[in-house]
Amino acid sequence: MKKKNLKQQLALMKKEALQNMTPVEQKKIGKIIHFSSLASGSIGAGLAQIPGGDSALIVPIQINMIRKIAKEFNLTLTESSAEIVLGTALSTMAGRTASQFLVGWLPVAGNVINAGTATVVTELLGWIIANEFSKEKKI
Numbered sequence: 001m002k003k004k005n006l007k008q009q010l011a012l013m014k015k016e017a018l019q020n021m022t023p024v025e026q027k028k029i030g031k032i033i034h035f036s037s038l039a040s041g042s043i044g045a046g047l048a049q050i051p052g053g054d055s056a057l058i059v060p061i062q063i064n065m066i067r068k069i070a071k072e073f074n075l076t077l078t079e080s081s082a083e084i085v086l087g088t089a090l091s092t093m094a095g096r097t098a099s100q101f102l103v104g105w106l107p108v109a110g111n112v113i114n115a116g117t118a119t120v121v122t123e124l125l126g127w128i129i130a131n132e133f134s135k136e137k138k139i
Helices: 006-019 023-046 055-072 079-104 109-136
Strands: none
Touching (some): 006 109, 023 055, 023 109, 055 079
């Protein structure tokens, strides 16, 4: 079986999530995710040379994104949802720290790679959460 790369996984997750949404939800959720990804990428680019410096700013953006997605689906964050947020924060910090350790210290290249990593991780996280919440939405 062929292994899927991150871009393919993102496309599949987004496609699956969109199938469970109305056109209005698709537009609103897409804007929330894309704005959060852009903000995360900008922070990742600007703070690449500071180990762990961007995580303190990116994790709250991701948590806010999750809260906004839940609100769009008329959901409140339960204890299990809070655990997802916590797991997200921890995995984001681990992934971002590894990225910064390996290449973040490189001027320009490190900034570009760090920005890309922050953007893709936030985008993928958003669509994973949107997919899960779309299945749980209250009418």
